[in-house]
Amino acid sequence: MQFEAIRMELDATSHVATVTLNRPEKLNSFTRAMHKELAAALDEAISAGARALVLTGAGRGFCAGQDLADLSFEPGAMTDLGSLIDEYFNPLVRRLQALPLPVIAAVNGIAAGAGANLALACDIVLAARTSSFAQSFVKIGLVPDSGGTALLPQRIGMARALGLAITGDKISAEQAERWGLIWQVVDDAELPTSAARLAAQLAQQPTRAIAAIKRAMRASTTNSFDQQLDLERDLQRELGNSYDYAEGVQAFIQKRTPRFEGR
Incomplete structure (x- = not known):
């Protein structure tokens, strides 16, 4: 365009x-x-x-x-x-x-x-x-x-x-x-x-995690502390099922640079 x-x-x-x-x-x-x-x-x-x-x-x-x-x-x-x-x-x-x-x-x-x-x-x-x-x-x-x-x-x-x-x-x-x-x-x-x-x-970083960090940080300005703890839990659960989390852990164990894909 x-x-x-x-x-x-x-x-x-x-x-x-x-x-x-x-x-x-x-x-x-x-x-x-x-x-x-x-x-x-x-x-x-x-x-x-x-x-x-x-x-x-x-x-x-x-x-x-x-x-x-x-x-x-x-x-x-x-x-x-x-x-x-x-x-x-x-x-x-x-x-x-x-x-x-x-x-x-x-x-x-x-x-x-x-x-x-x-x-x-x-x-x-x-x-x-x-x-x-x-x-x-x-x-x-x-x-x-x-x-x-x-x-x-x-x-x-x-x-x-x-x-x-x-x-x-x-x-x-x-x-x-x-x-x-x-x-x-x-x-x-x-x-x-x-x-x-x-x-x-x-x-080159796990951009899906970066998006979640953006969301969590900005939500903290209006959430109660308990609401924020719940949001962190929910986001961590979601990211814990992601490709990038598995790749990051494997890269750490294998002592190599991770190849994140944002998924």
Whole structure:
């Protein structure tokens, strides 16, 4: 499928799909058409057999959030932001979190508004040293969306989350790493290589187990402790009947590298 605002490349050797937001002249800000292309690109990556996914941006920014030029501000015909979020942004972040494979955000340049929270919705965030993050919603009279009001306090605590959301201040990638908002900062020139290397490493892991880890970790934010113990039991029972578990045990016994297949 041909895309205009998205690039999707699959490395058949590593089974890593790289999905690039490709509106660099607009700092990769989202339009409705771009949302549809991204959803189709994710479909294509999964159907092509990707076992890990890298999400990044073209040019000098990761994503500046919603493109305001794609909205209507005419009196009586204003774009319903609730409907926009319900139709596009919420399905996107839900899907990224539920994908049955590891998802790495490789953040280059600015990640602002929904663009910042798009990165945080991924499983692991690598960021270029000169990149930055901003919850810029308050600057135009809005509340953080795309999961921001949940992801921020979960990762950095309520005091810092409120500070970022209320001021709309930008923080550097290095500050984000110190606060635990992201996984790791790398030198700008190393970002593509570091993301590809990590994705290739994860693609060789038992991706079915990784999907279960994603599910369990995220469920822990709302489950009671007893519910979480039950979920761990159920997932462990399921994984205990998998090919990858049997392969992992045999490889351990035979002192060889396991060959996981994600099943």
